[in-house]
Amino acid sequence: MSAHAHGTQHFDETKRANIKFSAEALTTIENLMKRYPEGKSKSALLPVLHVAQAESEGWLSAEVMDYVAELMGIQSIEVFEVASFYSMYNLRPIGKCQLEVCRTSSCWARGAEDVVDYISKKLNIKEGETTTDGMFTLKTVECLGSCGSAPMLQCGAEYHENLTEAKIDALIDRYRSEGTRKNYTDLNYTNSK
Amino acid sequence: MSRKLLLTHDNVPNLHTIDVYRSKGGYASVEKALKKMTPEEIVEEVKKSGLRGRGGAGFPTGMKWSFLAKPEGVPRYLVCNADESEPGTFKDRYLMERNPHLLIEGMITSSFALGANTSYIYIRGEYFYVSRILETAIAEAYAKGWLGKNILGTGYNLDLYVQVGAGAYICGEETALLESLEGKRGNPRIKPPFPAIAGLYGCPTVVNNVETIAAVVPIVNDGGDEYAKIGIGRSTGTKLISASGNINKPGVYEIEMGVPVEEFIFSDQYCGGIANGKRMKACVPGGSSVPILPDYLVCKTATGEDRLMTYESLSDGGFATGSMLGSGGFIVYDEHQCVVRNTWNFSRFYHHESCGQCSPCREGTGWMERVLHRLEKGMGNMNDIDLLVELAKKIEGNTICPLGDAAAWPVAAAIKHFRHEFEYHVLYPEKVKDSKHGHKEPIMPVKPAPVMA
Incomplete structure (x- = not known):
């Protein structure tokens, strides 16, 4: 997968036929x-x-959306209209770690633009781009409800607050050495019932 | 010292576990409500308390509850709005993270009062880790018999679930939230019918903010009258304020309604003054949707009275010289912050978050964003400033939901109070090219000269 690849343009029957979620994921969905x-x-x-x-891999292709529709017994369009509405669903491939820097007022007043510039230079990518190794995507997002600990960024389900250059260096190093994808959710998430 | 009702045991280690929460008197309101009170009596106490919706609108909670339709054989729902996405607001996250059982307790007591047997907490998707804290706490509550079938042997059943959203400011609007909870795009519904008549799955539904539901716990424990003793006039009880921006001590503070704004900003008990010894330039007291105030209208009203942290005092002077308490998202800006850039920042936010359903909002927010962007870059002209005022007027009141108003008000207020700063951007394009021009040459608000009668 090239780092700058765009989402699947056309629905692909072969890809669709090969999609299968893990047993754990299927239980969670159920x-x-x-x-x-x-x-x-x-x-x-x-x-x-x-x-x-x-x-x-952190994004929803036409084939995956179609698969979800089948699992839930609804139309593909019902899945697509929702997936395209909410900002946390990616409709094209992203890096393993998507660094989402809050850019809204409180974070802006405390240096969010400097954070974006710093990460951009450090990783040599612009906003919306992914590093050539497919590890990091840089994105700016709207208020994440962390205004009292600004500036901040989110990666997967993790919040990184009161950012400094040293903190950014440390988190990028850690993510690079872990090398794993950071998701918004984990599975077995229905522990209440 | 200010009384605390919600953050009372804030610093107790492991408060998020049910045993520690119980040891601090937790779940007492459920016992009292289910064993000693009727649902009507609980609604009555909430009415007496004067509690007003803490999500931003400030609508009396007891009245909202009393509107709930109760047709025979139709389920009713209580939905907690934990979507918290108003810029500047992070109090609900703080509360849920540290004290999830307080919200769960409030949900049980409130659900009983409303006759709901299934309730949902809709939490914004970005707060996924908070949703895990809630899920764990809910599992504990089920295990100890506070949720599920026949709670405390009273025959009352309640199932409580958490649903995560997926990133959309508009889902904080209650009908958009219900759409989202039904698995659809977050497009607000046309009202009426209000959710109290036709809400989730077309059934009677109450949607309340996290802090509102948490406040039901002390109201039931101590009585509505006791709660109403705190505060001033129609602003009763305590309020969680999310303080952010260029202050020394950003964070969440529980205040008694009526604390002077000056004390809130400058005392060490709260914000601790402006960071780095700078001057205060402006303040947005209730989340990004409310009008911005210039320094001279923050601590005093236009008539020279002390401004207080209440619904009434913060809106004193209307939109000409006042603002709103809103969600309690209190953002303070120092002298180096550029109001034009901040207004562009807010406009970009509303453009990004407009659901696209109503043309005045869908098109208008984008138009305002583009005009503000060119003004901020020094590429605008004087007509652009009046164009923005016109645009704001044409959006306001012309949309299904209040997002249009929320996008229009900050722009109108910024131009009203900081017009000279907008004009500066037209007159000195070279100076404002640098996005940090405010740091080199601070522009302070200009207090209008008094008009002689």
Whole structure:
């Protein structure tokens, strides 16, 4: 996969036929759908898409969306219209670690623009780009509710707050040495019931 | 010292576990409500308390509850709005992270009062790690019999679930939240019908903010009258304020309604004054949607009275010289911050977050963003400033939901109070090319000369 590759342009039957989520993910999806009254399991779509994204290298292709529709017994368009509405769903490939820097007012007043510049120079990528090794994507996002600990960034489910250059260096080093994808969700997430 | 009702045991280690929470008197309101009170009595106490919606609108909670339709054989729902996405606001996250059982307790007591047997907490997707804290706490509550079938042997059943969103400011609007909870795009619904009549799955539903539901716990424990003793006038009880921006001590503070704004900003008990010894330039007291105030209108009203942290005092003077308490997202800006750039920042936010359903908002927010961007870059002209005022007027009141208003007000207020700074950007394009021009040459607000009668 090239780092700058765009999302699948056309639905591919062969790719679709080969999609299969892990048993753990499928159980989670099943449990999620049980949290709503009978006949209302479509309600689970948002959390299910987080699971789907975690199972699909961090992004939702047309084939994955179609697979989710089948799992949930709804139309593909119902999945696509939701996936394209919410900012946490990626409709094209991203790096293993997407660094999402908050750019809204409180973070801006405390140096968010400097954070973006610093990461951009350090990783040699602009906003929206992915490093050639496919490790990091740099993105700016709107308020993440961390205004009292600005500036900040999110990577997967982790919040990194009160950022300094040293902190950014340390987190990038750690992510690089771990080398794993950082997702918004983990599986077995339905531990309440 | 200010009384605390929600952050009372804030510093107790492991408060997020049910045993520690119980040892501090947790779940007492559930016992009292389910064993000794009728649902109507609880609603009555909430009415007496004067509690107003803590998400931003400030609508009386008891009244909202009393609107809930109760048709025979139709389920009712309580949905907690934990979408917290108003820029400058992070109090609900703080509360849920440290004290998840307080929210769960409030959900049980409130669900009982409303006759709901299934309730949901809708939390923004970015707070995934907080949703895990809630899920764990809910599992503990089930294990100890506070949730599930026949709670405390009273025959009352309640299932409580968490649902994560996926990144959309608009889902904080209650009907968009319900759409999202139903697995759809977050497009706000046309009202009426209000959720109290037709909400989740078309059933009667109450949607309340996290802090509102948490406040039901002390109200039931101590009585609505006791709660109403705190505060001033129609601003009763305590309020969580999220303080951010260029202050010494950003963070979440629980205040008694009525604390003077000056004390809140400058005392060491709260924000601790402006960071790095600078001057205060402006303040947004209630989240990004409320009008920005210039330094001279922050601590005093236009008539020279002390400005207080209450719904009424912060809105004193209307939109001409006042603002709003809103969600309590209190952002302070120092002299180096450029108001034009900040206004562009807010406009970009609203453009990004507009759901696209209504043309005035979908097109208008983008237009405002582009005009503000060129002004900020020194590429605008004087007509652009009036164009923005016109645009704001044309968006306001012309959309299904309040996002249009929320996008328009900050722009209108910024131009009203800081017009000279906008004009400066037109007059000195070379100086403002650098995005940090405010750091080199601070521009302070200019207090208008008093008009002789």
